[in-house]
Amino acid sequence: xxxxxxxxxxxxxxxxxxxxxxxxxxxxxxxxxxxxxxxxxxxxxxxxxxxxxxxxxxxxxxxxxxxxxxxxxxxxxxxxxxxxxxxxxxxxxxxxxxxxxxxxxxxxxxxxxxxxxxxxxxxxxxxxxxxxxxxxxxxxxxxxxxxxxxxxxxxxxxxxxxxxxxxxxxxxxxxxxxxxxxxxxxxxxxxxxxxxxxxxxxxxxxxxxxxxxxxxxxxxxxxxxxxxxxxxxxxxxxxxxxxxxxxxxxxxxxxxxxxxxx
Amino acid sequence: xxxxxxxxxxxxxxxxxxxxxxxxxxxxxxxxxxxxxxxxxxxxxxxxxxxxxxxxxxxxxxxxxxxxxxxxxxxxxxxxxxxxxxxxxxxxxxxxxxxxxxxxxxxxxxxxxxxxxxxxxxxxxxxxxxxxxxxxxxxxxxxxxxxxxxxxxxxxxxxxxxxxxxxxxxxxxxxxxxxxxxxxxxxxxxxxxxxxxxxxxxxxxxxxxxxxxxxxxxxxxxxxxxxxxxxxxxxxxxxxxxxxxxxxxxxxxxxxxxxxxxxxxxxxxxxxxxxxxx
Numbered sequence: 001x002x003x004x005x006x007x008x009x010x011x012x013x014x015x016x017x018x019x020x021x022x023x024x025x026x027x028x029x030x031x032x033x034x035x036x037x038x039x040x041x042x043x044x045x046x047x048x049x050x051x052x053x054x055x056x057x058x059x060x061x062x063x064x065x066x067x068x069x070x071x072x073x074x075x076x077x078x079x080x081x082x083x084x085x086x087x088x089x090x091x092x093x094x095x096x097x098x099x100x101x102x103x104x105x106x107x108x109x110x111x112x113x114x115x116x117x118x119x120x121x122x123x124x125x126x127x128x129x130x131x132x133x134x135x136x137x138x139x140x141x142x143x144x145x146x147x148x149x150x151x152x153x154x155x156x157x158x159x160x161x162x163x164x165x166x167x168x169x170x171x172x173x174x175x176x177x178x179x180x181x182x183x184x185x186x187x188x189x190x191x192x193x194x195x196x197x198x199x200x201x202x203x204x205x206x207x208x209x210x211x212x213x214x215x216x217x218x219x220x221x222x223x224x225x226x227x228x229x230x231x232x233x234x235x236x237x238x239x240x241x242x243x244x245x246x247x248x249x250x251x252x253x254x255x256x257x258x259x260x261x262x
Numbered sequence: 263x264x265x266x267x268x269x270x271x272x273x274x275x276x277x278x279x280x281x282x283x284x285x286x287x288x289x290x291x292x293x294x295x296x297x298x299x300x301x302x303x304x305x306x307x308x309x310x311x312x313x314x315x316x317x318x319x320x321x322x323x324x325x326x327x328x329x330x331x332x333x334x335x336x337x338x339x340x341x342x343x344x345x346x347x348x349x350x351x352x353x354x355x356x357x358x359x360x361x362x363x364x365x366x367x368x369x370x371x372x373x374x375x376x377x378x379x380x381x382x383x384x385x386x387x388x389x390x391x392x393x394x395x396x397x398x399x400x401x402x403x404x405x406x407x408x409x410x411x412x413x414x415x416x417x418x419x420x421x422x423x424x425x426x427x428x429x430x431x432x433x434x435x436x437x438x439x440x441x442x443x444x445x446x447x448x449x450x451x452x453x454x455x456x457x458x459x460x461x462x463x464x465x466x467x468x469x470x471x472x473x474x475x476x477x478x479x480x481x482x483x484x485x486x487x488x489x490x491x492x493x494x495x496x497x498x499x500x501x502x503x504x505x506x507x508x509x510x511x512x513x514x515x516x517x518x519x520x521x522x523x524x525x526x527x528x529x530x531x532x533x534x535x536x537x538x539x540x
Contacts, residue, residue: 013347013355020344020362023377023417024369026387030380039385076280084277091270101530103277106285108526110478112495113515114285116502117292140284143277194368201370203481204499218372225376225485234380237373244369 024241031238033231053235061213062220063239065131066200069216072135073142073199078192080139081146086180088147089154104144111204114141119208129211137209138199145198146191153187154180186258193251197244289519296512313513319497323517326493329411329483330476336416337472338465341423348424349431367421371481378414379405379486407488414482419475423468426533430464467533474525478518494518 026040034044053059087093088100106114118137119128127133161183165175181188206216215223221236297306313319344363351359366374381387382404389401404410438460442452480495487493492500494514501511 009347009350010355012343013351013359016344016347017358017362020366020420023374023381024366026380027373027377037385038380038383040380040383040387040390080276080280083273087270087273091273093270099274099278102281102286105523105526106281108474108522109285109289110480110495110518110522112478112480112498113289113519116498116511116515117288118284119502120292120296120508121288136280137284140280143281147277197368201368201372203370203372208502218370221372221376233376237370237376240370240373245365248365248368 027234027237028241030231031234033234036231038231038234049231049235050238052232053239056232058215059217059220059232059236062215062217065210065214066217069131069135069138069206070196070199072132073138074192074196075139076136077139077142077146077195077199078188081143081191081195082150082184082188084143085147085150085154089151090159100147103147106141107144111141111202115204115208118205122209128209129214131214134206134209134214134216135199137205138202139195141202141205142195142198145194149191149194150184150187153184153190157183186255189254190251193247197247200243201240289515293512293516293519296508297516309509310513310516313510314517318492319510319514322492322494322497325491326477326495329408329415329493330473330479332412333415333419333476334469334473336412337419337423338469340416341420341427341468342465344420345424345427345431348428363421363424366417367425371418372485374418375414375482375485378410378417382410382413382486405486408491410486411483411491414486415476415479418479418482419472422471422475426468426471427461427464430461430467434460463532467529470525470529470532474522474529477525478522 030038030040030042031049032045032047033039033042033049034046035042084103088096088103114137122128122133157180162175162179165179166172170178201218202216203218203222207219207222210216210219217236217240221233221240224233224236297309301309344359348356348359348363379386383389384401384403384405386404388404389398392398393401434457438456439452442456443449447455478495479493480499483491483493484496484499487496495518498511498514498518501507501514
């Protein structure tokens with residue numbers, strides 16, 4: 001069936017693309033609404049909700065908290081995940097399959113359970129309300145994605161290159177730094193960006209572990225949604241979309257640049 | 263580098279330490295301390311049975327399973343054609359379609375739920391369109407019911423299904439369908455007797471994945487559900503947020519965790535998470 005797809009096929013694909021992206025486009029569009037309500041399509045256009053979002057110290061702080069937490073989670077998660085991915089791809093040790101399944105479980109365990117369990121443990125220890133706690137928890141929940149992405153890159157790196165470097169007198173640490181890391185760099189960068197997004201978007205763990213001053217952007221959006229439905233939230237949502245889009249475009253551009261250089 | 267025993271475990275140590283300290287131990291300690299803590303195992307069992315057989319909990323469990331089932335079927339119905347289109351599209355169409363699947367995948371579930379609150383709201387797109395066409399004279403209440411939850415969750419979970427199915431479809435030999443047609447099968451026959459059976463493992467894996475995620479889903483049902491309808495995840499959150507009833511939260515968490523891990527074990531026999539997200 002390698003016939004040329006029919007025009008009908010292209011029409012269907014176009015419709016699918018539009019339907020998949022439309023909900024995200026609608027949020028962006030309504031954040032530029034001039035109305036006070038969530039009427040769509042908006043009757044007039046303005047920047048006032050974006051101005052209100054960016055001008056409000058509480059939204060600013062939430063955005064900043066999210067960036068700090070996500071950056072920390074990405075850094076810690078990627079470092080630990082990179083080492084683990086290397087062990088899984090190159091290593092031979094007992095219980096490998098079981099350990100890999102364990103590393104992947106945070107994907108499927110409902111976040112509600114992690115969130116209240118962490119709250120239950122962290123609360124008596126006085127660890128609730130600190131950026132570091134949320135960041136570490138997010139780093140852990142981001143491990144599966146990091147390990148999966150870096151593993152798939154490492155699988156395409158020829159282990160003979162590492163043996164060759166060792167044979168020529170490079171130390172194991174040097175091999176890691178000079179051979180493995182540069183060759184796995186595209187995967188490592190993607191993994192770091194995905195870990196950043198996973199943390200940036202996460203709601204429940206941040207909700208239970210964050211105090212009033214350490215609210216993240218999703219938590220603040222959540223709390224605002226419970227109280228009022230006004231387009232400032234649309235502007236906050238648009239900010240979340242903008243960060244997601246920027247990170248994905250960055251990932252895409254870096255991959256392209258590397259593919260060109262190769 | 264050949265990596266044996268201790269060396270490999272040393273590299274794994276940071277990740278495993280994080281998982282133990284911030285994932286396994288807190289969940290384990292929370293369940294153990296709340297349920298067994300000051301009582302005995304026998305008492306904990308009695309308490310568990312008592313809570314799980316209460317009317318509100320049974321209602322929530324039934325609702326959660328029902329929504330997860332309907333959402334899984336809806337996601338399959340939408341996702342299969344999209345994944346198929348991905349295997350056939352070329353050039354710009356392919357790039358745009360994969361971007362249209364991946365962008366929502368990475369966009370926060372809050373944003374995606376919020377967008378459907380705008381679309382289905384009283385002044386939303388659907389109501390405006392129906393009013394404009396003169397089909398209705400009053401805006402319909404499309405939000406805060408089970409249908410809106412189903413629509414919202416279908417959109418949120420769709421990428422998981424599409425990516426799973428696409429991974430399976432892409433791995434099929436491209437000549438298979440041509441061979442079937444060359445031997446006299448019509449297009450629909452080739453699809454039904456060759457393509458569909460070969461993609462069934464992907465269908466099972468995708469459905470299990472979506473069902474697992476739907477069971478524990480919180481954001482969409484909490485924002486778009488009917489006021490009286492609580493899924494298990496919402497039930498757990500409310501017990502803590504409103505009444506600090508740790509025992510109920512722990513029992514429900516245990517039940518949800520057990521079901522999730524059981525389904526994950528089944529999933530692992532069919533599929534490999536590595537292929538979907540790698």
